[in-house]
Amino acid sequence: MVAPTTEDPVLRSAxxxxxxxxxxxxxxxxxxxxxxxxxxxxxGAEPVRYVYGVPDWAVWFIVxxxxxxxxxxxxxxxxxxxxxxxxxxxxxxVPSDGR
Amino acid sequence: xxxxFAAPDYGVLAALVVFVVxxxxxxxxxxxxxxxxxxxxxxxxxNRGLGAWALALxxxxxxxxxxxxxxALVYSHGWIVGLWIAxxxxxxxxxxxxxxKRLAQxxxxxxxxxxxxxxxxxxxxxxxxxxxxxxxxxxxxxxxxAQFKAGASIMKVVWPNAAVAVDAADGTAPATDLKxxxxxxxxxxxxxxxxxxLFYLGLVLFxxxxxxxxxxxxxxxxxxxxxxxxxxMWLGVMLLLGLxxxxxxxxxxxxxxxxxxxxxxxxxxxxxxxxxxxxxxPGLAFSVFFVWVFGGLxxxxxxxxxxxxxxxxxxxxxxxxxxxxNSMIYLPLIFICMAARAAMPTVPVADEVIPRMxxxxxxxxxxxSLLAGLILVAPFGAVMATVSSYLIVIASGLVHxxxxxxxNPKATERQLQSWTYAVMVLVGIVAIVANLKPVAYxxxxxxxCGSSCASSFAVPAxxxxxxxxxxxxxxxxxxxxxxxxSLTLLVLGSLxxxxxxxxxxxxxxxxxxxxxxxxxxGLLASAITGVVVCLCTRPPSAKRIAWLFDAA
Numbered sequence: 001m002v003a004p005t006t007e008d009p010v011l012r013s014a015x016x017x018x019x020x021x022x023x024x025x026x027x028x029x030x031x032x033x034x035x036x037x038x039x040x041x042x043x044g045a046e047p048v049r050y051v052y053g054v055p056d057w058a059v060w061f062i063v064x065x066x067x068x069x070x071x072x073x074x075x076x077x078x079x080x081x082x083x084x085x086x087x088x089x090x091x092x093x094v095p096s097d098g099r
Numbered sequence: 100x101x102x103x104f105a106a107p108d109y110g111v112l113a114a115l116v117v118f119v120v121x122x123x124x125x126x127x128x129x130x131x132x133x134x135x136x137x138x139x140x141x142x143x144x145x146n147r148g149l150g151a152w153a154l155a156l157x158x159x160x161x162x163x164x165x166x167x168x169x170x171a172l173v174y175s176h177g178w179i180v181g182l183w184i185a186x187x188x189x190x191x192x193x194x195x196x197x198x199x200k201r202l203a204q205x206x207x208x209x210x211x212x213x214x215x216x217x218x219x220x221x222x223x224x225x226x227x228x229x230x231x232x233x234x235x236x237x238x239x240x241x242x243x244x245a246q247f248k249a250g251a252s253i254m255k256v257v258w259p260n261a262a263v264a265v266d267a268a269d270g271t272a273p274a275t276d277l278k279x280x281x282x283x284x285x286x287x288x289x290x291x292x293x294x295x296x297l298f299y300l301g302l303v304l305f306x307x308x309x310x311x312x313x314x315x316x317x318x319x320x321x322x323x324x325x326x327x328x329x330x331x332m333w334l335g336v337m338l339l340l341g342l343x344x345x346x347x348x349x350x351x352x353x354x355x356x357x358x359x360x361x362x363x364x365x366x367x368x369x370x371x372x373x374x375x376x377x378x379x380x381p382g383l384a385f386s387v388f389f390v391w392v393f394g395g396l397x398x399x400x401x402x403x404x405x406x407x408x409x410x411x412x413x414x415x416x417x418x419x420x421x422x423x424x425n426s427m428i429y430l431p432l433i434f435i436c437m438a439a440r441a442a443m444p445t446v447p448v449a450d451e452v453i454p455r456m457x458x459x460x461x462x463x464x465x466x467x468s469l470l471a472g473l474i475l476v477a478p479f480g481a482v483m484a485t486v487s488s489y490l491i492v493i494a495s496g497l498v499h500x501x502x503x504x505x506x507n508p509k510a511t512e513r514q515l516q517s518w519t520y521a522v523m524v525l526v527g528i529v530a531i532v533a534n535l536k537p538v539a540y541x542x543x544x545x546x547x548c549g550s551s552c553a554s555s556f557a558v559p560a561x562x563x564x565x566x567x568x569x570x571x572x573x574x575x576x577x578x579x580x581x582x583x584x585s586l587t588l589l590v591l592g593s594l595x596x597x598x599x600x601x602x603x604x605x606x607x608x609x610x611x612x613x614x615x616x617x618x619x620x621g622l623l624a625s626a627i628t629g630v631v632v633c634l635c636t637r638p639p640s641a642k643r644i645a646w647l648f649d650a651a
Contacts, residue, residue, distance in 0.1 A: 006106050006308065006645075006649045006650060007647055007648065007649060007650065008204075008648055008650050008651070009650065010200060010201070010204045011201060011204075011565075011648055013200070014201035014204070014564070014565075015201075015565055017196050017200065018196060018198070018201075018565070020199045021192045021196030022193070022194065022197065024190050024192050024193070024196075024519055025186075025192070025193050025388070025392060026187055028185075028186070028188060028189045028388070029186070029385070029388040032182065032185050032186075032188075033182070033381075033384050033385055034387075035187075036182045036384065037368070037381045037384065040178075040179070040182065040367055040368050041367060041368035041369065041381070042363075042367045042368075043364075043367075044362055044363040044364035044366075044367055045363070046363070047363065048355075048358055048363045048366040048367075049353075050354065050355065052350065052351060053349075053350050053351030053352065053353060053354050053355060053356060054178075055178050055354065055366040055367065058178050058181055058182075058366075061182075062181045062182060062185050062430075063430065063562040064643065065185075066185070066188045066189060066426055066430060067199050067426075068394070069188035069189060069192075069422060069426075070422050070423065070426060072192070073191050073377065073418050073419050073422035074419055074420075074422075076192050076196060076418060077415040077416065077418035077419045077422075077632075078319075078415065078419070081200075081411070081414070081415045081418070082411070083409075083410070083411045083412050083415070084411055086200075086203050086204045086207050086410060086411065087204055087207045087208055087209045087651070089140070089147065089210060098116075
């Protein structure tokens, strides 16, 4: 384990943000795919149920979470991510790889 | 309801010419902006100055497919394609939240200009650089040759009174209006049919345009054209949505109208089909959350844009900008395609659905031809921007990662510049020659190469960014395992197995092992192989790890 004092702060915040990004992805996958499989797969024998002209399952498991993702994106970008200097560009002579 | 299809006239061609001229102007402007700093950093990375708009609207998966392939699938299979594309709701967060900040920092600290550069410097391993260079050059060359065909096809169809026909998703010969087909057969130019003549003319004009403006403006020209076409695409979608709703009498009539022309299955999974094909089984629905998220993350052209971003504020803004943009593109396109299915139930080639809707909805409007042109140049711009970004990646790979690293490390700026231009011209010539007999299975080649790139690079990029114990042999093994798995499933699907009747219809298909998309297996193979090999090989030097992972 690396002591928190020596670890690069950009790495630390990038990892913290990556973990939340992965969680958001997993939650979206579970809700959208799970709900759609449960309610959006039918044999087509019965009449389609609409909400404002859109199939009901699509409203709950595609349109609605897509709207929610806008709020989550705003929160992620403006409340969770942090600003840090990315550092100066390391200028080096290109070493030869020819052997 | 439409009983005949409209054909483009001079207004559409005029819109295309305006777009090309605007792209060239952007390239000239980009050239001025790249005159600061060293040639490599400015020409291939835009001096790491990408702002939020440029990063948000160009760094993830958006291409001609957004305006052609995706609408074709909605038109063919119905609302279930909404689930197929649904992971785009989290692409802004994953695309920028997983890697952007760390890659931008690592590339600055190591001085990396290209993706192979990054692997090479991170692991102090020329082998890691060479393997990644070779994989990138091979995959991207195939993708790019296919995109040249798409560009030429669009140029062909915007020609006044040409048939509206672009490549079918399965790569078969495009269908055309009967009237136009009869015309093409009766007219020949220098031994070529009218249709062939327009295709080759389109190919040459497209190549000159895209190679020319990329040569002039480099990375920034590619990015700015991409941004320009993204804005046009948004404008086109909004216009078409409004016109579609107007023509069909409101949003509440679109899906019921489409269902009336097909069956209730058009509203449900696994999707409507007439031949028993299951477009999106539950297994594939699960897989597509990997396809779009990691497909974007693992593209070298996307990774290099993350490396080029200006600062962390840019990354944050990009997340929200892209989230808003995606929601205003992908959901409205579903409604537009519902309207198309209701109004034009028998479009012969589904890839034509957006061009046909553009022409149909504007047919009676004053200046409708120009309006249709505005909508039609968006896919052309998308293809052009995609080709341009691939050209940059291929040229940087050959000139920086091969020529400068192996042949002439002391190359002057002028020599690098000359070689870059030469490579771009050469790539353009190769693309023309390869398309003299146009490549089949265009869409499938693009999807296969995109998935293979993602399988090869997504896991190594994550290891590079966050795992101290990652080693050069481990990362190389992860790249090769991902690429190998993709290739194995392609060979099994195309040559050894019968059609599983899953997913989009194509003859260039991969095998869906356990009903999952190949990218899932590619990522899994890459991750397992990478971790095992890393743990079995000597840890990286403590000094290098401290340099790249600890506070300066």
